[in-house]
Amino acid sequence: MDAKVAHTLQFSPMIYSEKLGRKPSGSVRLSRGFREPQKLQVFGSANCEPARPSSSRRRTTQLLVAHSCNNYPASILESGSFQAPLDEDLNLRNKSQEIEPVLNGRCIYLVGMMGSGKTTVGKILSQVLGYSFCDSDTLVEEEVGGTSVADIFKHYGEGFFRDKETEVLRKLSLMHRLVISTGGGAVVRPINWKYMHKGISVWLDVPLEALAQRITAVGTNSRPLLHNEAEDAYTRTFMRLSALFEERGEAYANANARVSLENIAAKMGGGDVSDLSPIDIAIEALEQIGGFLKGEDGLYAGS
Numbered sequence: 001m002d003a004k005v006a007h008t009l010q011f012s013p014m015i016y017s018e019k020l021g022r023k024p025s026g027s028v029r030l031s032r033g034f035r036e037p038q039k040l041q042v043f044g045s046a047n048c049e050p051a052r053p054s055s056s057r058r059r060t061t062q063l064l065v066a067h068s069c070n071n072y073p074a075s076i077l078e079s080g081s082f083q084a085p086l087d088e089d090l091n092l093r094n095k096s097q098e099i100e101p102v103l104n105g106r107c108i109y110l111v112g113m114m115g116s117g118k119t120t121v122g123k124i125l126s127q128v129l130g131y132s133f134c135d136s137d138t139l140v141e142e143e144v145g146g147t148s149v150a151d152i153f154k155h156y157g158e159g160f161f162r163d164k165e166t167e168v169l170r171k172l173s174l175m176h177r178l179v180i181s182t183g184g185g186a187v188v189r190p191i192n193w194k195y196m197h198k199g200i201s202v203w204l205d206v207p208l209e210a211l212a213q214r215i216t217a218v219g220t221n222s223r224p225l226l227h228n229e230a231e232d233a234y235t236r237t238f239m240r241l242s243a244l245f246e247e248r249g250e251a252y253a254n255a256n257a258r259v260s261l262e263n264i265a266a267k268m269g270g271g272d273v274s275d276l277s278p279i280d281i282a283i284e285a286l287e288q289i290g291g292f293l294k295g296e297d298g299l300y301a302g303s
C-alpha cells in the first residue's frame, strides 16, 4: 500500500502513510517500526501497528505477549513465567516462516465473538509474520471522529455502526500485509465476507464459558451489546453471549480456517481451555492457516 492509496482510503495518515514504505519486490513493507525507539509505542498503539525485523522477533515476541495480556494476574507477569518457552517460540517462528511466503501478502482477518482473543492473538501473528496489526473497531471509531464504539451505539445506533464497519472492511480489502482484528459482529453481513475473502479469515472459536469469564473479568463498559450492571455479571454475560452465538454461529463458520480452543486443549492432553496461552493459540492459528493454504489450488507446492 503506497501513500497514494493510503490517501485514497482516507484512513489515518499516522497509520497508512507515515509508517509504510515499499520494499524492492513491490509488496508493502513497514519502515518506522524497525527503529528501536518505536518499540513501546508500537505495542501501545490500538489501531494499526507496524511490523518488526525478524532479527528482533524472539525478544519482542516476549514483550508483546506480556503487554497484550495485561489482565493476567500480576504475579504471573512479575515472575516472568508468561513468556513463550523456547520450543513454543521456535515452533511459532518456524510455522510463520513456512506460511508467510505462501500468503503472498494477503491479509489475515480474525473473526470471533467478543473477547475471543482476536486482538491478543492478532498482535502475536502480526509480529511473527512481519505484518502490521489493525483493529476494525478502532478504525470505525476514527472514522467517527474518535467516538468510542459504545458511544456510536448509544448516539447513532447499531445500524450506523454496521455501515461504518462495512466501509472500513471495504477499505481494508484493498490493502496487504495486515492482521485485522474484526468486530465481533462483522460476520453477520454477507457483504463483509466479500471483503474479508480477499484475505484469509480465521475464526477463533472459544467456548462461551471462557468468553464470559474473560469479559466479566474486564467489565462490559466498552462492549455495548453485552453491557449490564447486574450483580451476577458472569451469568448475564454468558446468557447474552449464548443468544448472540445462536444468531451468529453459522456466520463464523464462513471463515477459511477455524481455531478451536477445545481442540487445542484436547491435543495438549485434555486440559482446561483457560490454561491455553495466546502463543498456543497463535501456533494453532498458523497451523490452520497452513492447512487452508495447502488446500488452495496447489499453492503450497513446497510441502
Ligand SMILES: Nc1ncnc2c1ncn2[C@@H]1O[C@H](COP(=O)(O)OP(=O)(O)OP(=O)(O)O)[C@@H](O)[C@H]1O
Binding pocket: 068, 069, 070, 071, 072, 112, 113, 114, 115, 116, 117, 118, 119, 120, 121, 181, 182, 183, 184, 214, 215, 218, 223, 274, 276, 277, 278, 281
Ligand atoms: N488465551 C487467553 N487466555 C486468557 N485470557 C485471554 C486470552 N486471550 C485473551 N485474553 C483476555 O481476554 C480479553 C479479551 O481479549 P481480546 O481483547 O484479545 O479479545 P477480542 O476478541 O479482541 O475482543 P473484542 O472483540 O471484544 O474487542 C482480554 O482481557 C485478554 O487479555
Ligand SMILES: O=C(O)C1=C[C@@H](O)[C@@H](O)[C@H](O)C1
Binding pocket: 113, 114, 137, 149, 182, 183, 184, 185, 186, 222, 223, 224, 225
Ligand atoms: O459482537 C458484536 O456485535 C460487537 C463486537 C465489538 O467488537 C464491536 O464491534 C461492537 O461492540 C459489536
